[in-house]
Amino acid sequence: MTAPPAGPPGCYVRRPGGRTLTIHTPAGFDPRAFTAFAAGEEVLGLDVETSAINDKGPRHFDPGFTVRLVQFATTSHAWVLDPADPAQNAAIRATLADPARRFVTHTNYDPLAVWAVFGIALGQRVIDTHLISKLLDPDERSGHGLKELTARHLDTGLTEAEAALHARMRAAAPPGHRAGNAWLTWGWNHLPADDETYLVYAGLDAVYVRRLLPALLRQCRAFTHLVHMEQWLAARSTAITIRGLLLDRPYTTELLTAVNREHTDAETHIAAALGVPGGSPRFAAWLDHQLTAAGVTDLPRTPTGRLQITADTLTSLTTRHATALPADVRELVAARLTMARTSNLIANLRSFLNSADPDGRVHPQINTLRAKTARMSITGPALQTLKKHDPRLRHCFRADPGHVLISCDFSQVEIRVAAALSQDPTLIRVIASGVDIHDATASLMYGPGFIEQQRTVSKRATFGTLYGGGAGALAEQTRVTPQTARQVITRWQSTYPRVIAYTRALARQTLVITPSGRRIPADPARGYANGNYMIQSTARDLLLAAVYIFATLHPQVQLWLFVHDEVIIQAPRADAERLRDALQEAMTTTFRGVPILAHAEILGTHWGRLHPERTATTGHPERPIAA
């Protein structure tokens, strides 16, 4: 273990890896000494200890969320401050609000907490070691936690402090708070704020994040421009989280009530007819029996042999096998299908309402570097995965009063990026001519008299090739025979040979380096994925570049959300046309001689537009809305 306390009064001293680290505790707070400490360092490690976070709720924006400790650190000294003490609270605020001050944190958890509790926006004054680590190795599973990173790059002092804290929490948790992870939740909320293990852990967190920064930065020499751009994007994204999206709560509540009723009706119907809940395995057994009696045997099963009840299998029952089944069975299958379809809607609507703060705003977390390709993810709620063809879901979110939402998305950006990277002359010519790319591809493959099915298959072949797919997958998707699929792929390959040559060359590489300088390690067993890494990642960076240009030219405009190849902004109604045009212009560009096109439109007050003839809350089966 480390040496016993031996520092100044009110301090703990630890010597992990032979370095002396001093932790100043709240009990020993001295305003003048703290001011002198803070003045001596331009970039401070910043960490906060908070009450436990409930992932199902508004997280930082829950009224019950509190910050219990705030820590500032150099590479050798940490000050642990207690915001409940007025003098320490003032010192915290003064330090955080100082416009000349820079901080280093791990993830944006701490800036969000600082905003939620102190109302201070750190904005571009914070650099995130998690983000830098993701640039060094974009694989999420590579261990980007602060503990793993400090153990790898520095020493094990922090992991040991954490182990000690967890042991302390387990030991101190009262009965009833020991099962599962309950001791952890109890610990973050209730472990006494003067507990030595807690204070040492808290102080070391800030010291280690400060020590980690130079260790990681040194390894980024070949792509420091990415550090800058990603930090910019992360700060803008944190601003989106902080501002939040306004939920149309009356609409959402009413819709949930209606859909709940639809779900319950279907459930009750099944229960009344069979005496079995529709969602139970016994329903599956009953249906299995009915199908066997009707001679239907080709439906998918679980590994244990149970009939698989999915929306897909149920749908095929109501279509392909409709005539084989008695009317009462069909009716119950339809009811079960209603349950399957509404349960997804219900789950989404509940997550919207649960994640809203008391003002009716949701604060989605934006992970700006989630995928290996640097694609972003949005969680809490997962707004990128809402069923698009049912506009009732997106309609739950609305612009702030007096504002409208404006959306702009790239047109077929991945095909264009593939053309630009491969410099395939035929694909470049097709794109430059401005005709429909899939029409042109089908025409090149089958002649100008191609039929619709040939267009569909060649379109699938295009995407399959960009993603590294083969004949098997193409046959599976289009229900053509494997031989036909192989022929289609061969034709595609001879139509766009440079694309094929390009992706084959990429497949042999062990490291993919994108035009923006991003490093993506190849998966040795799946070299065919490299082409997709390159294309998807480059498309993402084209979006970042466009957003950067737009936001720099229009710094006051609020970014609202990103959906992979789409940006949504919020603007005052009076500026809508002007900003729609400006956004489209910023996103329209040329990449290596290939035009990258974008289309912007004013969405209006709500994200999703309901069909004019259909009311929102009657629970009609979803249907695509004509463009």
Added chain:
DNA sequence: GTCTAATGCGCG
């Protein structure tokens, strides 16, 4: 009951 891995389905 509790937990995790796999599956299904939503998006691009």
Added chain:
DNA sequence: AAAGCGCGCATTAGAC
């Protein structure tokens, strides 16, 4: 020769 890619979350299945 063959291989689609990248995500999040609810539910299900199976293990403990």
